[in-house]
Amino acid sequence: QKEVEQDPGPLSVPEGAIVSLNCTYSNSAFQYFMWYRQYSRKGPELLMYTYSSGNKEDGRFTAQVDKSSKYISLFIRDSQPSDSATYLCAIASKLTFGTGTRLQVTL
Amino acid sequence: DTAVSQTPKYLVTQMGNDKSIKCEQNLGHDTMYWYKQDSKKFLKIMFSYNNKELIINETVPNRFSPKSPDKAHLNLHINSLELGDSAVYFCASSESRTGVGNEQFFGPGTRLTVL
Numbered sequence: 001q002k003e004v005e006q007d008p009g010p011l012s013v014p015e016g017a018i019v020s021l022n023c024t025y026s027n028s029a030f031q032y033f034m035w036y037r038q039y040s041r042k043g044p045e046l047l048m049y050t051y052s053s054g055n056k057e058d059g060r061f062t063a064q065v066d067k068s069s070k071y072i073s074l075f076i077r078d079s080q081p082s083d084s085a086t087y088l089c090a091i092a093s094k095l096t097f098g099t100g101t102r103l104q105v106t107l
Numbered sequence: 108d109t110a111v112s113q114t115p116k117y118l119v120t121q122m123g124n125d126k127s128i129k130c131e132q133n134l135g136h137d138t139m140y141w142y143k144q145d146s147k148k149f150l151k152i153m154f155s156y157n158n159k160e161l162i163i164n165e166t167v168p169n170r171f172s173p174k175s176p177d178k179a180h181l182n183l184h185i186n187s188l189e190l191g192d193s194a195v196y197f198c199a200s201s202e203s204r205t206g207v208g209n210e211q212f213f214g215p216g217t218r219l220t221v222l
Contacts, residue, residue, distance in 0.1 A: 032209070041216075043214050043216050045212075099149050
C-alpha cells in the first residue's frame with residue numbers, strides 16, 4: 001500500500017466553483033501534511049501545511065485533516081483560471097508526495 | 108534574487124554519457140534535496156544533505172552521486188546515463204530536516220532527456 005494516494009484527475013471546473021482535492025494516507029502516525037501547487041514546467045511551491053487534525057484557512061484556500069479516516073483535503077473557494085495547476089499533497093516526515101491532481105479552471 | 112537555482116535547465120544527451128546538474132540556494136537553509144519527477148508527475152525523493160552531510164539516500168542506482176561542497180550547494184552527477192533516467196530533476200532546500208519548518212523551496216527543475 002502506498003503511503004499517500006491521490007486521484008490524478010484531471011479535474012475541470014468552471015471559474016468561481018468550489019474545488020475539493022483529496023488524498024488518503026496509510027499510517028495514522030503521520031501528523032504533518034503539506035499541499036504544494038505546481039504550474040506547468042515549474043517547481044512545486046508550498047501552499048499550505050497542517051499539523052494533526054482540523055482546518056487551516058489562508059485566503060481562498062482551506063486545508064483539512066481527518067485523522068479518523070486518514071484523509072486530507074484542500075478546498076479552493078471562488079476558483080480562478082490562475083488556479084489551474086497540479087496540486088500535490090505530501091507527508092512531511094517521510095518526504096513522500098502524492099502523484100498530484102491536475103486542476104483546470106475554465107472561463 | 109532567485110532562492111533555489113539549478114543549471115542547466117535543459118539537458119539532452121546520449122545514452123552512456125556522464126552529466127552533472129548543479130544547484131545553489133541563497134536562503135541560508137541547512138538542508139538540501141534532490142527529487143526526480145517522472146513523466147507521470149510522480150515526485151520521488153532521491154537524496155538529502157544536512158550541513159553537507161548525507162542524511163537520506165533512497166534506493167537510487169549508484170550511478171547517481173550527489174556532492175555538497177558547502178551547505179548552499181548540492182550537485183548531482185550521473186554516470187552512464189540510461190533511457191530511464193529521462194525525467195525532471197528538482198533541487199529543493201529547507202530550513203530544517205524534520206517537522207515544522209520543513210517547508211521545502213524548490214528550484215525550477217532540470218529536464219533531462221536521454222536519447
